[in-house]
Every structure is written in structure tokens, then in C-alpha cells.
Amino acid sequence: MARWLCTIEPSYRLTEVNGRIIGYKIVDHITDLLTELDDNYDGVLHNLSIRTITKHVDSDCIICLEPHNPIIQLPCEHTYCLDSLLNYYALNRQSQCMYCAKVFRFDQCINCV
Numbered sequence: 059m060a061r062w063l064c065t066i067e068p069s070y071r072l073t074e075v076n077g078r079i080i081g082y083k084i085v086d087h088i089t090d091l092l093t094e095l096d097d098n099y100d101g102v103l104h105n106l107s108i109r110t111i112t113k114h115v116d117s118d119c120i121i122c123l124e125p126h127n128p129i130i131q132l133p134c135e136h137t138y139c140l141d142s143l144l145n146y147y148a149l150n151r152q153s154q155c156m157y158c159a160k161v162f163r164f165d166q167c168i169n170c171v
């Protein structure tokens with residue numbers, strides 16, 4: 059298994075078993091949700107237990123810098139569009155605010171409309 063795969067494919071990992079290097083791909087339901095985002099936004103929200111509330115948020119997505127409606131607000135009050143948030147998660151494998159590095163759970167986030 060090629061070690062370089064790990065650097066270009068975040069879901070690809072290597073581990074050592076009895077002196078042999080084994081490559082494997084992580085199946086992650088949050089990353090899988092990315093493929094559903096375009097045609098099933100509400101279903102993705104439901105799957106991640108993200109509540110929708112009516113709340114005016116002035117800031118744009120910190121990652122793509124586009125204004126979005128709705129927009130996802132993290133417990134630290136930084137805002138991301140769901141697409142950027144899931145892409146960031148897929149790349150980094152952790153639920154951490156890109157801006158302030160605070161760890162969050164998806165069910166603590168709010169879909170602001």
C-alpha cells in the first residue's frame with residue numbers, strides 16, 4: 059500500500075499489523091453526507107441533529123467567504139455554510155472550528171434561517 063495515498067486522500071489510513079503495513083479506508087457517515095447535501099439539505103441536518111432556528115446572522119461563511127442563507131452557527135458563534143463545514147470535517151477528521159479551534163459537536167450547531 060502506498061504511503062502517498064494518505065497525503066492525498068484523507069480517508070485513507072495505514073496501520074501496522076504483525077510487522078505488515080495495512081492500508082484501509084475509513085467509512086465515515088459525516089463525510090458520506092457531503093454527497094447528499096445538494097438534494098437533501100434537510101435530511102443532512104436531521105442526520106447531524108442540527109436544529110433550525112430563526113436567527114439573523116450577519117457574517118458570511120469563514121471558509122468560502124460567501125453569504126449564505128441558511129448558515130450554520132457553531133457554539134463558538136463562528137459561522138460556516140454546511141458545505142464548507144462538512145468539507146473541512148472530511149479533510150481534517152475533527153469537529154473543530156477552523157477559526158478559533160474550539161471543538162464542537164454537530165448537535166450543538168444551529169441552522170440559522
Ligand SMILES: [Zn+2]
Nearest residue numbers: 119122139142
Ligand atoms: Zn462556505
Ligand SMILES: [Zn+2]
Nearest residue numbers: 134136155158
Ligand atoms: Zn469558532
